[in-house]
Amino acid sequence: ALARGLAASSYTTTGGTTDARLFSIFRAADGSLLGPFDPPFYGFLQHDDEATQTEVAFLLRAIKASKGRFRFLCLGAAPGEWAVRAERAFKKTYPAGDYMSVSLEADIGRIGMMNDFSERNGLDLSKNALIFGAIANRPGWAYFPVINSATDWGAAIASVSDNGGIDLDNNIAMSEQAKADRLGALNDGKPLRFRAVQAVALGEIVRQLGRVDYIHCDIQGTESDLFDGGAAAINERVKMCCICTHGTEIEAKLKILFSADGWVLERAIPCKYTGAIMSADGAFVWRNPRLS
Numbered sequence: 001a002l003a004r005g006l007a008a009s010s011y012t013t014t015g016g017t018t019d020a021r022l023f024s025i026f027r028a029a030d031g032s033l034l035g036p037f038d039p040p041f042y043g044f045l046q047h048d049d050e051a052t053q054t055e056v057a058f059l060l061r062a063i064k065a066s067k068g069r070f071r072f073l074c075l076g077a078a079p080g081e082w083a084v085r086a087e088r089a090f091k092k093t094y095p096a097g098d099y100m101s102v103s104l105e106a107d108i109g110r111i112g113m114m115n116d117f118s119e120r121n122g123l124d125l126s127k128n129a130l131i132f133g134a135i136a137n138r139p140g141w142a143y144f145p146v147i148n149s150a151t152d153w154g155a156a157i158a159s160v161s162d163n164g165g166i167d168l169d170n171n172i173a174m175s176e177q178a179k180a181d182r183l184g185a186l187n188d189g190k191p192l193r194f195r196a197v198q199a200v201a202l203g204e205i206v207r208q209l210g211r212v213d214y215i216h217c218d219i220q221g222t223e224s225d226l227f228d229g230g231a232a233a234i235n236e237r238v239k240m241c242c243i244c245t246h247g248t249e250i251e252a253k254l255k256i257l258f259s260a261d262g263w264v265l266e267r268a269i270p271c272k273y274t275g276a277i278m279s280a281d282g283a284f285v286w287r288n289p290r291l292s
Helices: 002-009 017-025 050-064 081-093 108-120 176-185 202-209 223-229 231-237 248-260
Strands: 069-075 098-105 128-132 134-136 140-145 159-161 194-201 214-217 240-245 264-269 272-274 277-280 282-287
Touching (some): 050 240, 081 098, 081 108, 134 202, 194 202, 248 264
Antiparallel strands (some): 272 277
């Protein structure tokens, strides 16, 4: 509770009319934002969902500031709405511009979901790469829970190893409480199982893309480890990071990490708690003043 109070007291939130004016530019004829979507709700932002509003607002800002060349990296990408939003916003702003996105997803069941979502929403797969892989702070093999892809949206990698499944049992870095939570709430009481997924290092994929205008990251709890491991590459090549947060300790670690490297915190929406249970993700947007 003390850590949660300290973290929250040091952050400020902004937006309001500035975001509303920006959203109005990208409003479609049906009233949706960058719509229509299938399913339709992805085109409408809830008025009380400050985190998603922030994520979308800064994506649009990054696109408008890109001067016609935009590179987007989406981490934890299913079902695919962020690539669709980015492509549509870029085409509206720079119809003849240079656009590319890369989306990574660690759950094999959601790759088909992303392909289906992309087809239904007209995503140009020649400019948007959908990759099955787990983003991590180093290359190797990530251990990812075997989940119900349609209902479990809170899964994260448990650890990364150099050996693809050979030493799986000795490399699962999950607390007993975390295992119990997943067994009880999300795994129908069945034994918790993991599969080895190819891990892609953040630093490596950033270097391959060159300058990256915007990273959207929603990886369910391993975000501070990820950006710590990829710090050198993002400092050199990434203009803006939008990070969905999953705990106040993670938010505090990210603040220390990004502040120490000279990044500017553009907006902070801390995650929300009901009692001791996190009830809503946060969203923190960091700008790299070396590149913007």
